[in-house]
Amino acid sequence: MAILAMMLPCFAMAQIALTGKVNxxxxKPLPGATIKLKNKSTTVISDLNGAYTISNLSAGKYVLSVSYVGFKTEERTIDLSSNTTLNFNLVQLSYIADEIVVNATRASKNSATTYKNLDKTELAKNNLGQDMPYLLNQTPSVVVTSEAGAGVGYTGMRIRGSDATRINVTLNGIPLNDAESxxxxxxxxxxxxxxxxxIQIQRGVGTSTNGAGSFGASLNIQTTTRKDSAYAELNNTYGSYETWKNTVSVGTGMINNKFSFDGRLSRIKSDGYIDRASSNLKSFFFSGAYYGKKDLLRVNVFSGTEKTYQAWNGVPEELLQTNRTHNDFTYDNQTDNYQQDHYQMFYTxxxxxxxxxxxxxxxxxxxxFYEEYKKKQTLSDYGIAPVVIGNSTITQSNLVRRLWLDNDFYGVTYSLNYTPKNDLNFILGGAYNEYKGKHFDEVIWAQYANYDASKSLRHRYDDNDALKTDFNIFGRANYRIDQFNLFADLQYRRVYYSYFGKNLNNTLSQQNATLNFFNPKAGITYTINAKSNIYASVAIGNKEPNRRDFTDSNINSRPQPEHxxxxxxxxxxxxxxFTAGVNGFAMLYKDQLITTGELNNVGGQTRQNVPDSYRAGIEFDGRLQLTKKLSWAATATFSRNKIKEFTEYIYDEEDKTGKTFVKSTFKNTDISYSPSVIMSSEIAYGIIKNGEIALLSKYVGKQYLNNISSDAQSLSSFFVNDIRLSYQTAFTGVKNVGLSLLINNVFSTLYESNGASYPALSEGLVSRYNVYYPQATRNFLLNLSLKF
Structure with a gap:
């Protein structure tokens, strides 16, 4: 009884409820308005009548933020001591919100689509210099990897086991995926x-969007939006492996309530965990906008350059125990060099x-280009005549070559959003894009060639062009009937691709292909109450083969599109x-493209279609505010990823006729790089005022390097923990001073997050050569940010 008596005040404190309406x-009620307790990270959505309820609150001060698209966000500070009713009458904006720009390709609160939203504040917590995939690592079904081992340079990401070629990425609705790869x-x-x-991450097919078909997920990224006040920010990071990140951001805020300008300069450098896997990266971003009463005009100009020492060969299996940081490449300029400039103009x-x-x-x-040193190359393969020295004829030489890309990508996107009444919405959207790509390769030095070896040589030995056009149009309707929300989404996509490849006679000439896709989607959401809903959807996606699939085949051996x-x-x-979502999915593939080793009828080892394969599983994403200071966010994915049947071919490379090979049929094997378990956890505790410590954990189950489910060619499961410390304060003349420390892999776990396996046949015996990409042991990033 004494214990119960002591607990009664606690129960009493937890019974305060905050209710109200948003009009x-x-x-007129605003259903679907977002009501957020900013200092508790609690969010609820208003119901069909605009009503909301936040219960089980303790007495104290709260900052309440209420937002609705097209209306000015309103914030109020309230001191709760008893049940309270607080109503909001939002004011319609006198300008168009930037969110309208990406609205056509995004899922909304009641969509029957599986998605996750991340705002700028959430991204900034971990934005200490690592690449974008690492900022998404704590979201459901995501696995990240880094060639250099520490998250800077070339990084990769898979969602539900699907790699970057099956993840559609748009920047403000404009495709980012390379048109060919x-x-x-x-x-x-x-x-x-x-x-x-x-950022909105849609898992699965998602809503209709621009660019390549989405088979794993879509990343819909929105860049800088309106800021009313002028600002300046300095952001600097130093970390392990001589990692530096320096960022300067400035903005004018609103000028005469009509104009705004924002800019950023960035530099990131790192030596990398892997030997010589250095990165030297630079970028800028500029955005200017005009806000009228009925229109919005925004122009974005941004660019990035990178010089990265190659580490894409990985570490051979036999060296993992003795030299985990091994890099095959030793040539001084074995680098990848690229610059990409973007120009975007939006009018709403x-x-x-x-x-x-x-x-x-x-x-x-x-x-x-990327530059590489190659040993003992046959000169005739490069269009170079043999070298005669005395009585000797030299047909092979060490050489240095550069493989170039020079491409243009341009187009137009559009959407019309028609809302005849609150419970009915139509969107008509689409795009037309063109890609022109020049591929050419040069020998810049050779040990033996018909020239003075002391001078550099720019001998072009391969030159081919590509043209790709991509047209799509889609229509989407949302209709709310009482507690049901129905949606239908229809997309037509037409792809034309002209490339330099093999004709029916297996000789090289300009080839072309035209593909037409119809991608319908439909779903239903049932609103249980203001706090919860259930949903279900069916979506069809189709995706064309990539450049290599086309160029290494002719029209008779070309792989089919994936469905x-x-x-x-x-x-x-x-x-x-408490916020949570539980989602079940079944992704049923027809003609999924995988590597089988089989040669097509022109001798190329392109990917092959397998008739039936699938991914099926369940995902969880939740966050629990345990106390005012303690919160726990977690995700979990449990899945089966299977190929029902396929045949692997391993050819004897010494038999140039391709007639000597080993053929094996496998059934119900796991799809490569598709772990059956992926989990993450973030436990955050406010140790002092404006200070927080967080433990970030990630578990990834075993992955196979090929599609035969062999333990000898697999990535072991791994469990990695990071610690993040952060503190915010302010001084006179400085709005905010932020200090962050991120300790990655705090327990120095030895693990590999990616790898590859290459089969070989010699004298009738099959062998498999495995390489892995080790990730860094304990390392840190220390960040200081100043906001003015």
């Missing part, structure tokens, strides 16, 4: 996160209170101290 100036290379835009306002106009139009023009110019049926169903809840 517009005409007292389909990958997204964030190394070309270093420190992009410092100019990002928010309110044609009427019910109709909003968006249009964007964009142009991206990329150019660069995906994605079924998603889940439950979401946003309570006072």
């Amino acid at each position: 517009d100036n005409n007292q 389909h990958g997204s290379f964030f190394i070309n835009l270093p420190d992009l996160a410092s100019s990002v306002d928010n 106009r309110n044609l009427s209170p019910k109709l909003v139009a968006n249009a964007a023009l964009h142009y991206t110019y990329g150019r660069g 995906l049926t994605d079924i998603e169903a889940g439950y979401r809840i946003q309570a006072t101290n």
